Amino acid sequence: MTDTTCELTVLMPCLNEARTLGSCVRAARDFIQGSGIRGEVLVADNGSTDGSVEIAEAAGARVVRVPQRGYGAALQAGIASARGRFVIMGDADDSYDFSRLGGFVEQLRGGAHVVMGNRFQGGIAQGAMPFLHRYLGNPVLSFIGRLFFRTHIGDFHCGLRGFSRESVQQLGLITTGMEFASELIAKAALAGLRIEEVPTALRRDGRGRPPHLRTWRDGWRHLRFLLLFCPRWLFLYPGIALLVAGLSGLLLGLAGPQVGPIPLGIHTLLYLGGATILGVQFILFAVLTKWIAVLAGLVAEPPWMTRWGSSFTIENGLLLGLSVFLAGLVWSLWLTFDWGRSGFGPLDPLETMRSAIPAVTLMATGMQATIGSFFAGALHFCWRSARVE
Secondary structure: OOOOOOOEEEEEEEOOOHHHHHHHHHHHHHHHHHHOOOEEEEEEEOOOOOOHHHHHHHOOOEEEEOOOOOHHHHHHHHHHHOOOOEEEEOOOOOOOOOOOOHHHHHHHHOOOOEEEEEHHHHOEOOOOOOHHHHHHHHHHHHHHHHHHHOOOOOOOOOOOEEEEHHHHHOOOOOOOOOOHHHHHHHHHHHOOOOEEEEEOOEOOOOOOOOOOOOHHHHHHHHHHHHHHHOHHHHHHHHHHHHHHHHHHHHHHHHHOOEEOOEEOOHHHHHHHHHHHHHHHHHHHHHHHHHHHHHHOOOOOOOHHHHHHHHHOOHHHHHHHHHHHHHHHHHHHHHHHHHHHHOOOOOOOHHHHHHHHHHHHHHHHHHHHHHHHHHHHHHHHHHHHHHHHO
16 A cells, blocks of 8 residues: 555554453554555564464554664654554553544544544543552543643643654654653644544553553653643743742842831842842743743744844853843942941841842842853854854
């Protein structure tokens, strides 16, 4: 078959699935033949040593061998080798019914770019999903995914999902582990692709051995990916909160040690200064992380970056940073001069620190902006050099 004649590829990643692979392949072939679809069953084998390859071929599947280990690596190789215009991927552990893929095909034919199965809507058999996965891991990670990427997906990590091969290949998927499942949906949502869901039943794993998935390790890898891929929640929003709280408190503290019922002594001001410095650092990291992702081609340039890009220059960053730093330096020099006029005698810390803390905070944040501007310029220079080469 060629790409123009094959409509559907049913893709199964495989690593020693001899006990269940044959029945999964036969179920998928029965669906394809019974539905009159021009399609194929493709097994992306990740180094099986239990005869899985021979079983898959005997059941009528095409096999592509993937030497690089990892769930994502197997699926990426399978997607690249798929002949179908649409791809439906699913685990070969007999937990999904490959004879019931009609809802996925219907949505894909109707224009959906990605179609997710939803196990919570389709039903989860007794013992098919561990307690922690069902009531903690999946709900929490799915909620974070919906919040971060503004998508309606209810089951972010369902292993049965379909997509337009051309659309997904344009997303630039790079992860090789279990976090591939999160990357696909995150990048599809950021790219504005149409994502739909269909109820999907989950059966007990039929392999009779522990799954490849490791609860805490792979859960953390999913969470880590979601946080790093969405810097506004990891850096920007916490940074804004710290900056607003710190600056507001410092400004109020300049008025005196008591603002209404709120005491603002020098110890409180010290912590507020620290919050301000951390807030600026977080915001800088958010901008730089997004900038790195744009330069690397991982995400499209956001509208705000396109609109204000001409203002984000090294020179403007240096001017802003040095101006803030100089303001703090001049303030500090004035405090020193004022101390000198009194003969450099003993200082009243309650009064001196009320001005010294904001002054030092300005110097620290100004230097942060200056260094951040230089670092952004270095990134841009390296990116341009790599493009020339």
